[in-house]
Amino acid sequence: MEPSSNEKNDVWALGVILYMMLYNKHPLSGDSNSLDVLVANASKLLSYNYEIEAPNNQPSFIQDLLSKTLSGREITRDPVSNIVFMLKNYFEQKLKIQ
Secondary structure (H helix, E strand, O other), X not given: OOOOOOHHHHXXXXXXXXXXXXXXXXXXXXXXXXXXXXXXXXXXXXXXXOOOOOOOOOOHHHHHHHHHHOOXXXXXXXXXXXXXXXXXXXXXXXXXXX
C-alpha cells in the first residue's frame, strides 16, 4: 500500500509536533524515547490501533486539540479548517480576557 498525502495526514503531523513540543517525546513512545519503542509501535500506527495518552495536567483546550489532531482514523480526524477555526477562537478569547 502506497502512503497517501492529504490534509488529514498534515493534521496528524501537526498533532505530533504539538505533542512533542508539550511533552518532549513522541506520542507513540509511551514512557520511552527509544527508537526500539517507536519501531515497535509502527504496526499499531499502520493499523490505526493506538491511543494517545496525554497527561491530564493540560488545559481542556490542549486535550481537545490533541484528540482532534491525533485521532488514529483519518475519517475521525478534524480537517484543517476546523483546527484553524478552533485555534482562532481560542486565541481571540484569550486576547479579549487580557
